[in-house]
Amino acid sequence: MPRKIAAVSGSCLLLCASAFSVTAWAQPPQASDDTDPSSLPTNAPRQFRAVRVDQPPVIDGIIDDAVWQQANVITDFHQTRPGNGTPTSERTEVYVVYDEDALYVAARMYDSNPELIAAPVIRHGQGMPSDDRLVVILDPFNTGRAGYRFETNLNAARHDSLYTSVTSFSLDWNTIWDVATSVDGESWIAEIEIPFKSIPFDPAIETWGFNFGRAIRRRGEEMAWVSQNRTYNPSVSGQMVGISGISKGVGLDLVPSLSVNRRREYDPATNETSTEPSLDAFYRITPSLNAALTINTDFSATEVDNRQVNLTRFNLFFPEKRDFFLNDSDLFQFGNIGGMASGNDATSLGSRENARPFFSRRLGLSETGAPVDINYGGRISGRVGRWNIGTLAIRQDEFGAVDASDLFVTRISANVLEDSGIGFIYTNGDPASNVDNSVVGVDFKYLNNRLASGRTVEADAWFQQSDTPGLDGDDASFGVGLRMPNATGLRGRMAYKEVQRNFNPAMGYINRADVRDLTADVGYTHFFGGDVWQTAFAGIDAQRIERLEGGLQSQALVYRLLELQTNTRDGISLSYTRNDENVLRPFTLYRDQNRQVAIQPGQYQFSESEISLNTGGQRRVSGRFNYLQGDFYNGERTNISGSVTWNQSRFFVLSANYDWNDISLPQGDFIARLTSVSTQVAFSSTLYWISLLQYDNLSEELGINTRLQWIPRAGQEGFIVLNYNMQDLDKDNTFESAFSDLTVKFRYTFRF
Incomplete structure (x- = not known):
């Protein structure tokens, strides 16, 4: 049956935004007054030579090993904020050496007020947006398209990220270093110390993409070794040359784990105790191509989701947090779907991610978020020449009325042109039903960061089609x-996305279908260059979603x-939003035992004004x-x-968040509240106690998640995790226990 693609209709919104943005792109880029010529791109990338050593340094935080004297000292850092290519306020010295097994980086970061x-x-594992930090970016394949980001602070906390594109990265990815x-x-x-066993590489490539960054938060100062347009990432990097004779070893990681779980339901009263062994195995087929096997996969120690209050008629989006699915997750990214409107305040996270062909949270979780057993699974992922490969096969256990299912996804892309790529994706299986389903798609990504004055242009195009029995036509x-x-x-940005009525990515994510989604935004950022104010921004963000x-x-x-925003990272913002909604079917915003408040069908126009204040997170007490x-x-x-955060010391952090909505409608008034309190206690650099309490009055659920986490070294972890939920179903301010879940888990990585 021939497939029919609906024609793209124009709209005033897109035409206006297009005219504005095309005008912007038509203007020849001009260097700003505060741009230093040394920060602009040149034909010759900045390089340094890594020195091979016979004896590795001792990783103790003191640069007194003789091997560091053999390294070339890198000192030519410059500001990216508040200046642009201007001299830094403090000197930074970086040393790099390597041996057969690992890469070693040392940095002395001078500070006149330590x-x-x-x-x-x-x-470990937390982002560092408010820390004085050292950043190391590696691109072992020197493609300028992807890479790995390692960050640390004075507490020696480890944070690693995987670049899913040159401008975005997965914060939850982790490896051993x-x-x-x-x-x-x-x-x-x-x-x-970054072991070569921890990152893929090609032994034939002796030149790696490499970059360094540093932040001094109290001054709002960012600095880098190589930058462009105040940015550094895998596409804006220098080079490390001379890497040879390195080894992945056998290339085998075995990660057995054992968890003991006791779960108690209170109504009706049930108790269940289980002991679950599991095994994850990772093998480097080649230094750049990985194979992974998981048996009786255990996600019991995964952190809980942050609660959200939904005041719309569309479902919410929650990010993936499970390690097995986060490893090499960049290789499964398709079409840059979530990034096409990233940063556009007129869009929601759900609408941005709409139409993803593969979303790993659909695996091993039911529609209600309850865990579903994964009996076993395998993955092959990595890079071979200019090809990027990601293939995943999962055997999911039966649950409810859904039979056990075999789920498969493969994603292959090729690097083309200077920094661009073309690829396809295929998924097969439905983890939530017994109906067959498959999706096939192709995509193209264009990147050019070699324009005059350091400007960058990016473009994406993609097409996908699903095949579901009983849904014929209009499935693209x-x-x-x-x-x-x-x-x-x-x-500026412009994007267009169409999701037809029967498009059904059973292993992906759908927020709304039978729509065309047009987004556009334009804005201007000015850097002051003074002692107080750092930046001023103004712009317009727009989204229009039409029914097909x-x-x-x-x-x-x-x-x-x-x-x-000031140089001390304090800020204030003012905005005005105009909304238009056309509701075809009623949807409920609030309900209790006596009533419910619903939005009735009709056309609505409404507007709102907002003011926001925030203080820099580097302060002892900060907030927004x-x-x-x-x-x-x-x-x-x-x-x-x-929110308010109290950084009492490097051993204790307390945070509290509150969200209060007072809604008055002719059909009824109600208040929606969402509250959370979290604490972090560090008994040492290897032992932590983290607690999170969350409550919202729409579900009337009070949830407590507390975990004792022991990490004697990277790759070795022990957890004691308690989840305890209480409910007030009749909303009389009397809470009753709903369930409790206690897990003790140990995991150990054997490397060969």
Whole structure:
């Protein structure tokens, strides 16, 4: 049966945004007044030679080993903020050596006030947006398309990320490496060891993409070895040359784990105790191609999701947090679907991720979020020449009325042109039903960061089609996007996405179907270059979602009137939003035992104003405050939200968040509240106690997650995790126990 693709209709929103943005792209880029010529791209990339040593340094946070004297000292750092290519306020010295087994990086980061060094992150695996930090970026294949990011702070906390594209990375990815730090009267020092067993590489490639970054948060200062347009990433890097004779060893990691779980339900009363062994095995077929096997996969120690209050008629998006699916997750990214409108305040996370062909949270989890056993699975992923390969096969156990199922996804792409790529994806299987399903798609990504004055242009195009018995025709989805993501001056984006009525990616994510989604944004960033204010931004973000059969579904226009940030990372922002909603079927916002409040079918136009204040996270006490006031469908809404974090010391952090919505409608008034409190206690650099309490009055659930986590070294972990939920189903402020779940788990990595 021939496939029919709906024609793309124009709209005033897109035409206006296109005219504005095309004008912006047509203008020849100009260097800003504060741009140093040394920060602009040249034909000859900056390089250093890595020195091979016979004896590895001792990783103790002290640069006193003789091997460091053999290394070339890298000192030519420059500012990316607040200056651009200007001299740094403090000197930085970086040393790099390697042997057969690992890469070693040492850095001495001078600081005239070391007592003011910011280090609020106290445990491994956490992002460091407010820490004085050292950043190392590796691109072992020197493609400028992907890479690995390693960060550390004064507490020697490890944070690693996998670049899923040159401008975005997965914060939850992790691997095995080591770091030690120290501080003296004039600097802080970090020593890093990155085993070659921990990252893929091609032994025939002796030149790696390489870059360094450093942050001094109290001054709002970012610095880099190589940057372009105030940015550094795998596509904006220098080179490390002379890497040879390195080894992956046998290339085998065996990760057995054992968990003991006791789960108790209170109504009806049940108790269940289970002991579950599991095994993950990872083998390097070649230094750049990995195979993984999982048997009786155990996700019991995975962190809980942060709660969200949904005041829309569309489902929410929760990110993946399970390690097995995060490893090499960049190789399964398709079409840059989630990134086409990233940073556009008129869009929601769910609408941005809409139409993903593969979303790993659909595996091993039911529609309600309950765990589903994975009996076994395998993955082959990595790079062979210019080819990028990701293949995953999973055997999921039966649950409810759903039979056990075999699930398969493969993603292959090829590097083309200078920095671009073309690829395809195929999925087969439905983890949530007994109906067959498959999706096939092709995509193209274009990147050019060699324009005048360091400007960058990115573009994406993709097409995919699903095959589901009983759903014939109108089963495609496609999109295009164009971006100029500049950190200074004018920036803009446009994107179009169509999701047809019967498009059904059973292993992917759908937020809404039978729609065309148009997004556009344009804005301008100015750097002051003074002692107080660092940046000012203003712009317009827009999204228009139309039904394919005709008519508007949703539209949002956000006027980002003014966003100011100081050199100490404090900020204030003002915005005004205009919404248009066309509701065809009623949907419920609130219900209790006596009533429910629903939005009835109709066309609604409403607007709201918002002011936001925040302080720099490097402060001992930091926080943010948001106040929003305006219309809401056929009524009114007031929203007050905020957070406070107390960084008492490197051993204790306390955070509290509160979100309060007061909604008044002709059909009924209600208040929606979401509260969370978290604590982090570091007994040492290897033993942590983390607790999270969450409550919202829509579900009337109070959830407590507390975990004692022991990490004697990377790759070795022990957990004691308690989840305890209470409910107030009749909403009389009397909570009753719903369930408790206690897990003790140990995991150990054997490397060969």
